[in-house]
Amino acid sequence: MSIPSIIVERLSKTFGQHAVLRDIDFEIHPGEMVALIGPSGSGKSTLLRHLIGLTRSDRHGGRVRLQGREVQVGGRLARATRPERCRTGYIFQQFNLVGRLSVLTNVLVGRLGSMPRGRALLGRFSEEERAMARRALARVGIEALADQRANTLSGGQMQRVAIARVLMQDANVILADEPIASLDPRSAQEVMQILARINEEDGRTVVITLHQVEVARRFCRRAIALKDGRLYFDGPIEALTDARLTALYENAGLDELKTRTPSIDLTAPVGALG
Numbered sequence: 001m002s003i004p005s006i007i008v009e010r011l012s013k014t015f016g017q018h019a020v021l022r023d024i025d026f027e028i029h030p031g032e033m034v035a036l037i038g039p040s041g042s043g044k045s046t047l048l049r050h051l052i053g054l055t056r057s058d059r060h061g062g063r064v065r066l067q068g069r070e071v072q073v074g075g076r077l078a079r080a081t082r083p084e085r086c087r088t089g090y091i092f093q094q095f096n097l098v099g100r101l102s103v104l105t106n107v108l109v110g111r112l113g114s115m116p117r118g119r120a121l122l123g124r125f126s127e128e129e130r131a132m133a134r135r136a137l138a139r140v141g142i143e144a145l146a147d148q149r150a151n152t153l154s155g156g157q158m159q160r161v162a163i164a165r166v167l168m169q170d171a172n173v174i175l176a177d178e179p180i181a182s183l184d185p186r187s188a189q190e191v192m193q194i195l196a197r198i199n200e201e202d203g204r205t206v207v208i209t210l211h212q213v214e215v216a217r218r219f220c221r222r223a224i225a226l227k228d229g230r231l232y233f234d235g236p237i238e239a240l241t242d243a244r245l246t247a248l249y250e251n252a253g254l255d256e257l258k259t260r261t262p263s264i265d266l267t268a269p270v271g272a273l274g
């Protein structure tokens with residue numbers, strides 16, 4: 001059996017007095033596309049940041065392994081975290097592009113981690129790397145924008161550039177933190193379709209935090225749900241019934257529940273759902 005892409009064991013994180021992650025355990029296998037859902041403040045982004053070592057767990061707060069290598073144990077980052085970061089793509093809600101640089105250069109930035117240090121410092125990219133960046137842009141459908149400045153793009157186009165940059169990393173694992181939260185519905189759908197295609201065609205593992213449960217249902221086969229920092233659900237998306245969703249979001253406020261799960265009839269008694 002193949003090595004899991006991600007192993008999380010008894011992961012716990014406390015900010016001050018606030019326990020944000022509590023004893024989280026799961027494994028994600030190569031080629032999975034997993035939605036990480038839960039009410040606002042349940043710990044989704046914090047969990048994702050732990051996976052790549054951007055946040056350290058509590059002392060004795062568990063372990064994270066990525067593609068068979070230690071990222072952190074008991075609040076200490078493994079020495080070899082940098083190569084793991086290079087082999088893991090991270091997509092942010094706010095895209096994190098350099099606005100004054102061209103689209104092509106922003107995509108090439110994804111290559112810096114795997115280039116010799118001297119060439120990386122000077123930002124000297126080879127013709128082969130430029131051709132690779134153009135292919136990545138073609139794959140996300142915006143090759144024609146290669147020479148445009150990044151800060152002239154729409155949100156949906158910016159997120160496509162961010163995905164192309166991840167493709168340049170040749171990352172086997174892609175972590176996306178609310179990648180569609182600031183996009184209009186159509187751009188959001190297009191970005192999800194691109195991620196799903198990359199997952200399907202390349203077999204890359206994708207973990208994606210989402211606010212919209214309907215989107216998770218449409219694009220992901222598995223969901224991991226957090227509630228108050230605890231693992232509330234981990235299983236096939238179809239097992240995440242309306243009754244479970246109602247319970248997941250029950251203290252989150254009616255507005256959040258309506259937004260996240262538009263399919264739920266809020267007038268029906270919980271026993272009648274799911």
Ligand SMILES: Nc1ncnc2c1ncn2[C@@H]1O[C@H](COP(=O)(O)OP(=O)(O)OP(=O)(O)O)[C@@H](O)[C@H]1O
Nearest residue numbers: 015016020038039040041042043044045046047211
């Ligand atoms: N660096 C930090 N210092 C202190 N508290 C933090 C820090 N980062 C996150 N938190 C707190 O941890 C909790 C979980 O935050 P997190 O962003 O992981 O939640 P989330 O589920 O991603 O929320 P949302 O869906 O609103 O983005 C929140 O109460 C947040 O205020």
